[in-house]
Amino acid sequence: MKKVFYAFLSLMMCMFSSCQKDEDVVPEPQPEPKEPIVKYAEYETNDDYVDFGIGNFMIATKNLGAKRPEDTGDFFAWGETEPKEVYSWDTYKLQTSTLYYKENGFLQPQDDAATVVLGEGWRMPTVDEVKLLYDTYTTDRNCCRMRPTIRNGVFGYLLIGPNGNTVFFPSTGRMQGNELITWDNDTKMWCKDCAKTRALKVFTIDMIDVSTFWEVNRSDGLPIRPVKERGAMPDTVYLKLNVLDRNIAEAQKLLSTINPEEYTAESYQTLEKNHQRAIAMRAYVVENDGQKKHAYLGLINEVNLELQDSIDHASHFLRMAMVDLQPLPKPSDIKAVDLGLSVRWASANLGARTETENGYFIAWGELTPKQGRYEWGNYKFCKEAGEGAFTKYVTDSEWGEVDGKTRLDLEDDAAHAFMGGSWRMPTPEEFQELVDNCTFENVSLNGHTVMKATGPNGNYIYFPHTGSTRVVDEIYCWTTDLSPGANQHAICYSIHSFWGEAYKTWEDRYVGMTIRAVCP
Numbered sequence: 001m002k003k004v005f006y007a008f009l010s011l012m013m014c015m016f017s018s019c020q021k022d023e024d025v026v027p028e029p030q031p032e033p034k035e036p037i038v039k040y041a042e043y044e045t046n047d048d049y050v051d052f053g054i055g056n057f058m059i060a061t062k063n064l065g066a067k068r069p070e071d072t073g074d075f076f077a078w079g080e081t082e083p084k085e086v087y088s089w090d091t092y093k094l095q096t097s098t099l100y101y102k103e104n105g106f107l108q109p110q111d112d113a114a115t116v117v118l119g120e121g122w123r124m125p126t127v128d129e130v131k132l133l134y135d136t137y138t139t140d141r142n143c144c145r146m147r148p149t150i151r152n153g154v155f156g157y158l159l160i161g162p163n164g165n166t167v168f169f170p171s172t173g174r175m176q177g178n179e180l181i182t183w184d185n186d187t188k189m190w191c192k193d194c195a196k197t198r199a200l201k202v203f204t205i206d207m208i209d210v211s212t213f214w215e216v217n218r219s220d221g222l223p224i225r226p227v228k229e230r231g232a233m234p235d236t237v238y239l240k241l242n243v244l245d246r247n248i249a250e251a252q253k254l255l256s257t258i259n260p261e262e263y264t265a266e267s268y269q270t271l272e273k274n275h276q277r278a279i280a281m282r283a284y285v286v287e288n289d290g291q292k293k294h295a296y297l298g299l300i301n302e303v304n305l306e307l308q309d310s311i312d313h314a315s316h317f318l319r320m321a322m323v324d325l326q327p328l329p330k331p332s333d334i335k336a337v338d339l340g341l342s343v344r345w346a347s348a349n350l351g352a353r354t355e356t357e358n359g360y361f362i363a364w365g366e367l368t369p370k371q372g373r374y375e376w377g378n379y380k381f382c383k384e385a386g387e388g389a390f391t392k393y394v395t396d397s398e399w400g401e402v403d404g405k406t407r408l409d410l411e412d413d414a415a416h417a418f419m420g421g422s423w424r425m426p427t428p429e430e431f432q433e434l435v436d437n438c439t440f441e442n443v444s445l446n447g448h449t450v451m452k453a454t455g456p457n458g459n460y461i462y463f464p465h466t467g468s469t470r471v472v473d474e475i476y477c478w479t480t481d482l483s484p485g486a487n488q489h490a491i492c493y494s495i496h497s498f499w500g501e502a503y504k505t506w507e508d509r510y511v512g513m514t515i516r517a518v519c520p
Helices: 003-020 113-118 127-131 240-255 266-289 300-323 414-419 428-437
Strands: 057-060 144-149 154-160 167-168 174-176 180-182 188-191 199-205 216-219 227-229 343-347 438-445 448-454 458-464 474-482 491-497 502-508
Touching: 144 167, 144 300, 154 300, 167 188, 240 266, 240 300, 266 300, 428 474, 428 491, 428 502, 458 474
Parallel strands: none
Antiparallel strands: 057 227, 144 154, 154 167, 174 180, 188 199, 199 216, 438 448, 448 458, 474 491, 491 502
């Protein structure tokens, strides 16, 4: 009976389906084939922290206790969680504690000011993490670059990550007792690593590089730049274009609004070149659907990993070109000051807009600052990639073809090239006259410690604590003359930024130094 029932049911269903007209059958819509979409993964970046894409941490955009990136913030003794008035061993909270006198140890969260103030997830950086930020002066894509800069009137250091993201560190000094020490013009910040002595390695940025070289007494007061743990990086099939897009837009705006004649040709051309390269990289990514069309690159994850590195590389050097865009100084920016000497002295360093700015660092006899490392290999008058032969200013055949020149021609005088008129670099005799007849003292000017040089007539000029591209803790300025008997050296003057003593010395010609111009 069941068999008869099922047969009847099947017959009825068949008859019903055969009665439908063809036009009554509506086929289900088929989705349109979609073009592959490039996925844009973003680095984690906001107003509080910046992701450099290295290590497993992100860097806070300002010091602990600061309201904006240019502010110093609060000073802390190592292991203390509150600022105080006097920073000495007598006032140090952990002076009798043996907890942190060990190797391979770190501050506990309850003694980490970043964690206590900002909450869980924030902490002080480790020495190993700071090492990832070192400025290696290479074209390595995985390193950071550092550039001294002025932001909203505050001198400091801009750190440019491998992906083109940036973080500003103000020059802060450190507290000893109740005195703020700023004469070395650098910034030092605590790491969370322990040590077996009173002195600890600290996160240091100065005119030369980023390091943990300096050791500071743990009872001194230093700022803290917190870091925040980052989760896993996006999968390698994702492409990180958000920083590149932001830098392209900023560079485009810059190029469309500035006058190229107001900037050094080298720096403007470098910006143009890196802007075009970044645009080309961006277009290549979209056109090729996020994959490099080369068989030898292998599987998709490997392809995209290499492409992501290339995106970061383009963004990194575009950001560097924007930072390194060098404005030409205007004659009205620098005044001639009569100190009662044989020549008048410029009120500021070459390239500086104010008396507290460092200005340009220029090799002896060159006319423009460099956009990278200062070395014999890129020195203008080197015949080869070394100090063995020179093309100009040679008095000894051992160093090249002798021309007998010992004083810079005006065509090689950066002060004259930039400022025109009767401006030029000082001779050794003119600088010695300044040293012999002026008094030197450290003073505070607009929040910066500078060296004040007062002439016999009571007028004065200021020297910011610049160092050179080789030395940090003194003030160095070039003169016009080659060093006698040593063709690889030129005469410069140093003003010790702590003691206020000035003296004549020499330095390798390729080293970048500041220039203080003179005129009749």
